[in-house]
Amino acid sequence: MEQASVTIADVARLAGVSKVTVSKTLNNSGRISQETRERVLKAAKDLGYTVNYAARSLRGGRTNLLGMVVPELISPYFTDVARAAAEAASRVGLDVGVFTTSRDQKREQERIGMLQSGLADGLLIVVPSDSASFLVSLEKSKIPVVLINHFGAKTHLPTVCADNYHGARAAVEHLLSLGHERIGFVTGAKESTQAQERLRAFKDTLGARGLLDPTLIAEGNFTQRRGFEAGQDLLNHALPPTAIFAASDATAFGVIDAIKDRGLRIPDDISVVGFDDVLAASQIHPTLTTVSHPIEDMNSTAVRLICEMLDGESHKDTLIEFPSSLVVRESTGPRKA
Template identity: 45%
Template sequence: MKKKAGVTLVDVAKLAGVSVMTASRALSGEGYSSEETKAKVQAAAKQLGYIPNALARMMKGAKTNVIGVVVNDLSSSVVNCFVTALSEEVRKVDMDLFIYNSLGDMGGGKGKRLSQMLHGLWDGLVYVLPRMTDDYLETLEKSTSPIVMINYFRHETSLPVVGGDNVNGARDAVSYLLELGHRRIAFVRGSAYTGQSDLRERGYAAALAEAGIALDPELICEGNFQEQMAMEGTRKLLALADPPTAIFAASDAMALGCFNAIREKGLRIPQDISVIGFDDIPAAAMAQPPLTTLRHPFEAMAQAAVQELMRRIKGEPGRRHRIEFPSELVMRESTGPAPAAMPAKRSRARQV
């Protein structure tokens, strides 16, 4: 038996009683079509189950009505929070979302693939937490495709960036620990590759300096944004002759690694040692005890990124080069007074 051919634009035009060109304009939004014609063509397309050929539209240079979201770590809770928020915002502008995992596609011989990806597959791209080589960034900057980046801090770039305030967020976290009477405060670094950890370390150092406390290199360890590495680093911190009474980790995932090392040592959180993270991933509120952390507004940042991208897709001027959102200190039960110290006045935060 001969296989039945799929529904084509010709079939839709015939049922709607219009020309193929008119049907194409009515469905694509390119060119003028009356509301009556649009309704008639759309009804015919729905009745026939017509699905537009996105590849054909791409080859003709037409809009695809697709926004690409490029990520490099699908296992990251932070990336997932941003992708979820972006999907909601993309729906609001009547576009579709396509997720591209660029892990292992950051440069070198992958430039051709990147170039192909940038042209025609989608109307614009949002990069979420990119860890990219300098040549990869240079390729993006030379692209004519509308691009917006989220939380890129490694280098200055001509591309628009939506980001959170890492420096002041970290300063607030450490200042809060100082208010609780802590003076031996450790910092667990993340990877320097994205620049976020360096900014959070700058805020950590600034808060200590404001309190007249000298920076102690012994109290800074590597975590590389990984739970296991943070656990190993915390073991070393707890083995010091004068161990910290509080730990500020540059991410929630690392803070949870700190939890494991602290319990392994037989210590209590926060009675013996306090812990603060950064990001407020879903696991933070469910940890035992619930984790005090810094929150970046994922939804507001996603909205700003999509709005900025849509301006550029439409050829309108961008709002500004860098859009920065303040972080919020969320106090939970993983922080308390320093051992043998009375808590000072709590401020700048909300209790959850």
């Protein structure tokens, strides 16, 4: 039977159940025995049946799909965020569709508009553009919206985030405790409110000690390539830093490449700290000291909020912030005499 002509009635006929039972099984709702569920799913698979989400939405039904909008997937951090969201959604019978914006605000709005048109039941927006007017428009969305790691303009939208400021302060204070006074910093993407928080913490912590040198702040964009270039710039400084704090682990990997390219040793000659604690941070050599974000907890909470909003609960002005923690590994050590 051709896929285009397969209906719920066909699946029900082959499985020997009612159309209601097929619908409940495919929607993962109601009390269906495991044996019946398996029979229905096998019939659907054998017939090549696929759910028409657009038609379901037009009928006022749920698609069981959550849309996640992220700046990009090149960064291992956003890859980990998408994975954690998919796992959290799967545990409650939902799927996640991930859409990237390439850090372009217009593209972000287009992706969100498409998902709001009936493709998804709810929206998870990771590090949204810091536009007050755009956030106001999202507050009027017909489907639930949860922001992840938003630190910019005020909004009534529920927000789940992990502390960036105090995590970054802990990283700088760790380097200070090791005797480092000339500390370089590679920033994140300009438009990222997370990056702005990390830079603010860096400036505040060193400024309070009278050790802030603006010439040791190099522009980055969360990528490894730019981390390598920024690392070279800092090493070319007339008085180079004895430690470098990068706004992301990917950036830190690039900084490490630049240091090794100069024939310098980590941490004997220079220390390096990252931010995010992606999987590779514990696997490279030397292992990377970094700030860990509770990605699984954040995404589980964001999915829970979406589900509760779908059930009619209000989460207006809800803000849930998780603490970050410094993970000390091999890439930091005492300042070289």
